[in-house]
Amino acid sequence: MNPGKILLVEDNPDDVALTMRALKSHNITNDVVVAQDGVQAIDYLFGAKDRPAATDLPAVVLLDLKLPKVNGMEVLQRIRSEERTRLLPVVILTSSDEERDIIDGYSLGANSYVRKPVDFVEFTKAAQQLGLYWLLMNRAPPPPRGP
Amino acid sequence: MATRDWPIKRKLTAILLLISGLVLLLTSAAFVTYEVVSNRQTIKVHLATRSLILAANSTAALAFANEADATELLAALRYDPHMVAGALYGRDGRVLATYPAAAAADLIPAAPEPDGYRFEGGRLVAFTPVAQGGNQRLGTLYIASDTKAVSDALRLSGIIAIAVLVIALLAAYALAAALQGRISEPILALAETATAVSTRQDYSVRAPKFGADELGTLTDAFNQMLGRIQDQSKELQQHATRLEQRVAERTQELEHRNEALRRNAAELLAANDELDAFAYSVSHDLRAPLRSIDGFSQVLLEDYGAQLDEGGRDSLHRVRAASQRMATLIDDLLKLARVTRTEMRSERVDLSGMARDIVGEIQRTTPDRQVEFTIAPGLEAEGDAQLLRVVLDNLLRNGWKYTGKQPRPHVEFRAVDENGDRVFVIKDNGAGFDMKYADKLFGVFQRLHSSAEFEGTGVGLATVRRIINRHGGRIWAEAVVDQGATFYFTL
Numbered sequence: 233m234n235p236g237k238i239l240l241v242e243d244n245p246d247d248v249a250l251t252m253r254a255l256k257s258h259n260i261t262n263d264v265v266v267a268q269d270g271v272q273a274i275d276y277l278f279g280a281k282d283r284p285a286a287t288d289l290p291a292v293v294l295l296d297l298k299l300p301k302v303n304g305m306e307v308l309q310r311i312r313s314e315e316r317t318r319l320l321p322v323v324i325l326t327s328s329d330e331e332r333d334i335i336d337g338y339s340l341g342a343n344s345y346v347r348k349p350v351d352f353v354e355f356t357k358a359a360q361q362l363g364l365y366w367l368l369m370n371r372a373p374p375p376p377r378g379p
Numbered sequence: 380m381a382t383r384d385w386p387i388k389r390k391l392t393a394i395l396l397l398i399s400g401l402v403l404l405l406t407s408a409a410f411v412t413y414e415v416v417s418n419r420q421t422i423k424v425h426l427a428t429r430s431l432i433l434a435a436n437s438t439a440a441l442a443f444a445n446e447a448d449a450t451e452l453l454a455a456l457r458y459d460p461h462m463v464a465g466a467l468y469g470r471d472g473r474v475l476a477t478y479p480a481a482a483a484a485d486l487i488p489a490a491p492e493p494d495g496y497r498f499e500g501g502r503l504v505a506f507t508p509v510a511q512g513g514n515q516r517l518g519t520l521y522i523a524s525d526t527k528a529v530s531d532a533l534r535l536s537g538i539i540a541i542a543v544l545v546i547a548l549l550a551a552y553a554l555a556a557a558l559q560g561r562i563s564e565p566i567l568a569l570a571e572t573a574t575a576v577s578t579r580q581d582y583s584v585r586a587p588k589f590g591a592d593e594l595g596t597l598t599d600a601f602n603q604m605l606g607r608i609q610d611q612s613k614e615l616q617q618h619a620t621r622l623e624q625r626v627a628e629r630t631q632e633l634e635h636r637n638e639a640l641r642r643n644a645a646e647l648l649a650a651n652d653e654l655d656a657f658a659y660s661v662s663h664d665l666r667a668p669l670r671s672i673d674g675f676s677q678v679l680l681e682d683y684g685a686q687l688d689e690g691g692r693d694s695l696h697r698v699r700a701a702s703q704r705m706a707t708l709i710d711d712l713l714k715l716a717r718v719t720r721t722e723m724r725s726e727r728v729d730l731s732g733m734a735r736d737i738v739g740e741i742q743r744t745t746p747d748r749q750v751e752f753t754i755a756p757g758l759e760a761e762g763d764a765q766l767l768r769v770v771l772d773n774l775l776r777n778g779w780k781y782t783g784k785q786p787r788p789h790v791e792f793r794a795v796d797e798n799g800d801r802v803f804v805i806k807d808n809g810a811g812f813d814m815k816y817a818d819k820l821f822g823v824f825q826r827l828h829s830s831a832e833f834e835g836t837g838v839g840l841a842t843v844r845r846i847i848n849r850h851g852g853r854i855w856a857e858a859v860v861d862q863g864a865t866f867y868f869t870l
Contacts, residue, residue, distance in 0.1 A: 246671035253678065298663045327666040329710075330659060331717075350669045350706035351699075352677035 236291025237263040241273040243299050254359035270302025274310055292366040297326040312341040319373035387563045395555035403547050407540030414536035418529045423496055426524050430507040434520045437509050441517040449476035465522040491519035565594040582609035658716045665709050673702040711838035718845045723763045730758040734792050737772050741779055750779050755793035760870045766846045773839040774805040774866050780833055781809035806865040811858040
């Protein structure tokens with residue numbers, strides 16, 4: 233299994249707890265970094281005044297769309313616009329199944345779009361499948377060469 | 380200037396002068412002619428008298444052919460200065476004596492001419508027979524007189540006539556000039572008034588009246604006409620003003636309405652945007668707490684299920700079922716909202732093929748139920764494929780759902796032609812419903828069955844009707860309790 237971290241961008245602590253539980257219950261033990269809004273996610277990936285960018289990129293980003301300050305679409309745009317994170321796998325994990333969100337998400341280069349089911353059993357299954365797919369099945373892009 | 384373009388004053392004067400001139404001319408001519416004729420008559424009578432006297436006195440001289448007596452007789456003619464010549468011819472026609480005694484040959488004709496009086500070459504000549512005893516002709520007397528008396532009379536009367544003519548014409552001109560005003564003035568006044576009216580469009584002016592004659596009548600008629608025109612134009616003016624006022628009012632009203640419409644449109648747009656935002660927010664936010672409720676109920680069941688009794692676990696299961704039902708409700712509502720919001724793309728849609736797809740899907744996901752579906756081939760319609768799929772999906776699934784308690788469930792999709800309209804029919808032999816509540820069938824959240832009997836949110840048929848309405852069609856249903864329901868729709 234890919235030992236990389238999972239970056240979970242999610243502002244709802246309930247959803248964070250449930251997602252963590254769902255992942256754990258399927259023995260996905262990778263570190264989960266939680267960003268509670270878009271700014272935290274961007275700071276984590278690209279660094280901020282008081283902290284440097286994360287040295288190793290996460291194996292996958294689970295990105296909620298409706299976030300305080302900077303929303304998920306903007307985070308995705310930023311990720312795709314930077315050379316270093318251009319190929320980073322990003323899975324949109326959201327409540328919305330609005331057509332416009334799905335189209336916008338894929339247009340901005342999301343690798344996948346998953347709607348969070350209300351039924352927690354279904355949700356757990358989805359988390360398991362996501363983990364299995366992105367951490368186990370999927371071949372991640374090679375890390376970018378340093379300058 | 381052509382005569383017909385002359386001013387009326389000149390025309391009148393000219394006519395008067397022409398008429399009086401002509402009359403005077405004719406009168407003068409008559410006068411002169413009379414003078415000439417009567418003078419000629421007078422000298423003729425004088426000559427005749429003189430001839431007859433002289434002829435009577437000449438019988439002896441002629442009878443004896445006494446030339447000396449004859450010459451003496453003729454010489455008496457010298458007492459009349461108008462006598463220019465005279466002669467006595469014998470029976471044989473030879474000249475016996477002449478006057479003057481040695482007259483030039485051209486003054487005396489060589490032989491006597493027929494008897495009578497004639498004007499010849501400015502002279503009056505007379506040949507008179509000289510007879511004795513009534514019928515014995517002795518010869519002929521010839522005398523000639525000049526016509527100076529006639530020409531004198533002619534000259535005099537001519538001068539008088541011309542003088543009268545000139546004086547009379549002058550008088551006529553003066554009179555015409557003085558009197559033509561009686562006729563021309565009212566006409567000129569009328570013309571002036573007409574010009575004033577036509578150039579200034581001023582209908583308040585009136586032509587002055589000069590008398591009660593035809594021109595007076597004309598002036599009155601003209602003034603009356605002006606009066607009527609003035610009234611009418613005033614009325615027209617009032618109408619125009621009223622019309623303008625009304626147009627202005629209407630325009631203002633229209634502007635107000637336009638403004639209101641613009642505001643309404645803006646409000647509608649804002650409302651639509653708000654609805655959009657609301658739907659978006661519902662989609663994102665309303666489900667999150669449900670996920671927590673369901674999720675943590677499941678966590679409780681998983682982690683503490685053993686410590687709960689049957690009742691506690693049942694409660695948690697009910698909480699989960701409720702939150703999931705609410706999630707379905709929210710999704711259905713969003714679908715309903717989306718039906719209104721999405722843009723329609725019209726195309727030819729194969730409804731039979733679409734229905735077969737949906738039935739296949741139903742049968743794949745619920746292999747434990749055997750429902751017989753009959754789908755007529757070749758059903759087509761013009762419409763939005765995505766939306767029409769929602770219609771067929773809802774109606775076919777309803778058929779499937781409500782035949783759940785039927786031993787031999789059957790759902791049928793076909794079309795009939797009714798009054799030239801294509802009517803699509805989806806008929807099942809399921810639970811049906813009481814026609815008393817048929818009007819509630821298509822309302823949002825309206826259900827004719829309990830959730831315990833048949834699951835559902837009460838949004839499906841509302842969505843269906845909204846789609847049919849957006850296609851400009853109609854939907855209605857007929858049913859008998861426990862014998863099935865039939866849905867009809869047009870597109």
